[in-house]
Structures are given as structure tokens and as C-alpha cells.
Amino acid sequence: MSQTNLPEASTIAILGAGAWGSALAKLAKTNQHRVTLWSRQSSQSLAEAIAGSDMIVSAISMKGVASIAQQLQAIPLPEETILVSATKGLEPITGNTPAQIWRKALPHHPIVVLSGPNLSKEIEAGLPSATVVASDDAQAAQIVQTAFASKNFRVYTNSDPIGVELGGTLKNVIAIAVGVCDGLQLGTNAKAALITRALMEIIRVGSYFGARPETFWGLSGLGDLLATCNSHLSRNYQVGFALAQGKQLDEAIASISGTAEGVNTAHVLIGIGDRENIAVPVSRYVYRLLNGEINPQEAVEGLMERDLKSES
Ligand SMILES: NC(=O)C1=CN([C@@H]2O[C@H](COP(=O)(O)OP(=O)(O)OC[C@H]3O[C@@H](n4cnc5c(N)ncnc54)[C@H](O)[C@@H]3O)[C@@H](O)[C@H]2O)C=CC1
Numbered sequence: 001m002s003q004t005n006l007p008e009a010s011t012i013a014i015l016g017a018g019a020w021g022s023a024l025a026k027l028a029k030t031n032q033h034r035v036t037l038w039s040r041q042s043s044q045s046l047a048e049a050i051a052g053s054d055m056i057v058s059a060i061s062m063k064g065v066a067s068i069a070q071q072l073q074a075i076p077l078p079e080e081t082i083l084v085s086a087t088k089g090l091e092p093i094t095g096n097t098p099a100q101i102w103r104k105a106l107p108h109h110p111i112v113v114l115s116g117p118n119l120s121k122e123i124e125a126g127l128p129s130a131t132v133v134a135s136d137d138a139q140a141a142q143i144v145q146t147a148f149a150s151k152n153f154r155v156y157t158n159s160d161p162i163g164v165e166l167g168g169t170l171k172n173v174i175a176i177a178v179g180v181c182d183g184l185q186l187g188t189n190a191k192a193a194l195i196t197r198a199l200m201e202i203i204r205v206g207s208y209f210g211a212r213p214e215t216f217w218g219l220s221g222l223g224d225l226l227a228t229c230n231s232h233l234s235r236n237y238q239v240g241f242a243l244a245q246g247k248q249l250d251e252a253i254a255s256i257s258g259t260a261e262g263v264n265t266a267h268v269l270i271g272i273g274d275r276e277n278i279a280v281p282v283s284r285y286v287y288r289l290l291n292g293e294i295n296p297q298e299a300v301e302g303l304m305e306r307d308l309k310s311e312s
């Protein structure tokens with residue numbers, strides 16, 4: 001089917017009516033799907049919202065995924081119902097990704113990760129954008145691709161869900177670092193160096209978890225890193241920028257609208273890095289900054305004064 005043709009209408013439930021859930025709902029409605037946008041504030045129950053759905057899309061903040069997955073587990077669902085995970089975060093304590101949580105909760109359902117350079121405000125405004133849908137189940141990924149693809153939203157499939165998911169998740173920590181870099185007006189060279197070294201770090205973590213390194217060169221890796229590190233629309237970038245202006249973390253978080261997942265992800269990632277002995281120097285400085293152990297200037301000095309080494 002040509003991408004500009006409308007896909008067959010499906011019934012899609014979108015869980016999480018924040019910035020991303022609302023933008024995804026708009027995309028799905030544009031393609032004439034029957035869409036229910038549900039949040040915990042909705043008057044409808046979760047069971048009512050998902051009744052008859054071909055596809056359930058989760059755009060819930062990380063902190064809500066496990067409890068919603070548990071609630072969904074208790075609701076009878078046909079096994080062919082596809083679960084699409086659009087959250088970018090890591091679960092504290094377990095370090096699980098959202099798709100891993102969904103896999104445990106709904107082991108017999110196809111699970112598809114949706115991730116890419118997708119600043120929701122640009123998508124809401126109808127600007128062109130591209131994303132990736134990744135799954136071990138190629139047919140399910142294709143169904144989601146067809147459901148969401150439109151003339152303004154180009155959707156690629158991918159068979160490396162953990163790589164696609166980690167690209168979108170780990171870049172949030174780096175966006176905080178780059179927000180600090182821009183907030184301190186350190187210049188374009190510094191920013192380019194930070195993003196490039198951070199990509200190596202993301203690939204190192206991703207490879208450890210079995211992701212394919214080349215996935216991180218794609219839209220869900222480098223693509224999302226570039227989008228998030230170059231836009232004041234990114235809440236993670238905004239948190240870093242605010243810290244560089246001298247704001248405390250709680251003030252920085254209060255100053256943004258919505259969720260900056262990188263704050264929690266930095267904590268979980270450092271736990272994983274320490275446990276598995278994975279070097280994550282950029283993320284570690286973000287973590288120390290978020291913990292109030294160092295100030296932004298000290299974070300920069302710390303990164304610049306690390307032992308000299310080869311680039312690889
Ligand atoms: N906004 C964006 O541009 C994009 C966001 N994302 C990811 O999507 C996820 C959601 O982001 P936003 O929509 O921007 O955040 P948001 O803060 O605007 O909305 C979060 C949604 O999650 C729900 N939620 C929060 N805690 C919950 C809980 N304990 N139980 C049940 N529901 C809960 C809220 O009610 C709300 O509907 C995040 O993981 C984010 O990284 C991914 C791509 C783009």
C-alpha cells in the first residue's frame with residue numbers, strides 16, 4: 001500500500017493523555033481510526049477504554065507504566081491485540097524498559113516499541129516527522145507502521161526493539177547535559193563533542209543489553225539525540241538549561257510542562273553502570289549534578305579533565 005493511502009480503520013486505545021498521547025491520538029485520528037484517548041483522570045474505566053481495541057498504545061510516563069500494565073493484565077483481551085509502547089524511561093530498582101514490563105504483563109501479545117525524533121509540539125503542529133516501530137513480531141510492526149503512517153509522519157519498521165527503546169530512553173540523560181552546555185554558552189564545538197561522545201556511551205550501554213550498535217545510528221538513536229539536544233521544546237534539555245541558569249533541580253522540574261524522564265533515567269542508568277561495570281562518564285556527570293554533588297561548571301571541568309584516552 002502506498003504510504004499516502006489511508007490505512008484500513010482500526011480501533012485504537014491510547015493510554016496517557018499527556019503531550020505525547022494526545023499527539024499520537026491526533027495522528028491516529030488523521031488516519032480515520034476510531035480512537036479512544038484515556039488517562040487515569042478519565043471518567044471511563046480502563047476496561048471500557050480498551051474494549052474492542054485492535055491496538056493499545058501506551059504513552060504513559062515511566063512512573064505509571066507498571067501499575068497500568070498490572071491493571072491491564074486483569075482485563076481479558078484477545079491475544080492478537082497489539083501493545084505499542086511509546087514511553088521513554090527505565091523502571092527504578094529493576095532497570096526494566098517499558099516494553100519489558102509490558103512483555104511480562106502480557107506475554108502472549110505482540111509488543112511493538114515506537115520511538116524516534118518526535119517532539120510532540122511539532123507533530124501537533126502538523127510538521128513532518130519520522131519514527132520507528134520495532135518488534136520481534138515483524139507483522140505486528142507492519143500493522144503499527146500502516147496504522148500511523150501519513151504524509152506528515154513517516155514510519156519505519158525495525159527488528160531491534162531493545163535498541164530502538166534504549167536509544168530513545170538514554171538520550172534523555174544526554175539532553176540534560178546538552179541543555180547545561182547551551183545554558184552555560186559553551187559553544188558549538190563543545191556541544192558537538194558532547195553529543196558525539198554521548199552517542200558512544202549510549203552504544204556501549206545498548207550493546208551490553210544486546211542491542212545492535214547500528215540501530216543507534218538510526219532515527220531512534222542519533223536522530224532522537226539530535227532532535228532532543230537541539231530544541232528548547234525538549235523538557236530534558238530545558239531541565240539542563242535551567243540548572244545552568246542556577247536553578248535548583250526541583251525549581252527546574254517545576255518550570256517545565258510535562259515529564260522529563262532523563263532525571264529518573266540517570267539514576268537508574270548509574271545503578272546499572274555500577275553493577276555491570278559499564279563506563280557512562282557523561283551520564284555520570286549528569287547524575288552527580290542532579291544529586292547536587294557538583295554544580296554545572298564543575299561538571300564541565302570534570303568531563304574536560306578526565307584521563308586522556310583514545311577515541312574508541
Ligand atoms: N512529549 C513528547 O514530545 C514525547 C514524549 N515521549 C515519552 O512519552 C511519555 C509521556 O510523555 P508526555 O506525554 O510528554 O508526558 P506528560 O507528562 O505530558 O503526560 C504523562 C501521562 O502519563 C500519565 N501518568 C503519569 N503518571 C501516571 C501514573 N502513575 N499512573 C497512570 N498514568 C500516569 C499522566 O496522567 C499523563 O496522561 C514519556 O515517557 C516521554 O519520554 C516520547 C516521545 C515524544
Ligand SMILES: O=C(CO)COP(=O)(O)O
Pocket residue numbers: 088116117118119120172175224227228233234235236237259260261
Ligand atoms: O522524546 C522526545 C522527542 O523525541 C521528547 O523529549 P523531551 O521528553 O525531552 O521533551
